[in-house]
Amino acid sequence: MYNNSIVPRKFVQFVIRNIEKILCKGFRKVLNGFKRNRLSELNKTVENLNFLEQMVNTVENRFQDVNTEYKCTKLYEESGLLVSSKTVQIGEKMKPSRSNNDVVLKPVSACIKMISLIDLFTNVLTSGELLNDMKTHYSELLKETNVVSNFVQCNLWKSKVFNYDDKTVFPLILFFDDYELGNALGSRAGKNKLGAVYVSLPSLPPHITSKLSNIFLFALFYSNDRKLFGNNIFSKLIEELQYLQDNGILVLNETVYFKVGLIFGDNLGVHGIFGFTESFSCTYSCRFCRVDKNRMHTMTTQDDDLMRSINSYNHDVLVNNVTETGIKENCI
């Protein structure tokens, strides 16, 4: 039920509680009546009656490990079925709070929620045949030389895994976007805006690759915190991704590496995550080239001299002037 996204979370405990009531609590009543009426007539021994009592207790308490959400979560975590999110503190922010008819600013910690990809991938790949399926699909894709149907067949990916020799490396695709909770048109719009980072694996076999359960949530945070702390908010995420590509994870006695292949998003999301300007009316608002906004309106062909490159990007980061370069100070 927890795995089913159409079932609200609070409803799960409602169902468990009621099943417990119907199956377990009622069971004792029925059996006690039966015991009184029938078993004493049969002159059963005390041992037998005690044994029956134990059985009734077992049935009655069969839900005791799952009758609260906390117990459920703990049980699933211990049995390796659930990878819980972690809270990572990224700094402190001031929050207005009311005291004695006055509004004062109080420091509160700013946190992000992230799900460890190391734990998640270890968990997902250890169970079942997924690792083998992924490896088979990956090698089949590489055998195909005429058609490019997957990211792993691209030269970009081949250049990224050049140093890994025969090791198992899978690509990761990151997706980032902001989304609004609650009323997006109301007076408090933007207050509950969240930034979400998702990860997908393009080397999954095609029949499961687009399943919603195979697009993994990586992190969630308040968009306003990203404005406040800049892209430092991603530092823990980058640490994890670095670990996955340098050390890999151990799955069934084999080290499996994961490397970021692409970062997806809409214009605003991609500009945000890479430190480009998030205002599309400023002078240099294109992330591919350094064309100014006046020329942009009439430009119909690409000007190779204006194209951005890794070197120009690094240079612009050092220049640290968004009006002249279109790149903000705080980028990854």
Ligand SMILES: [Zn+2]
């Ligand atoms: Zn451009």
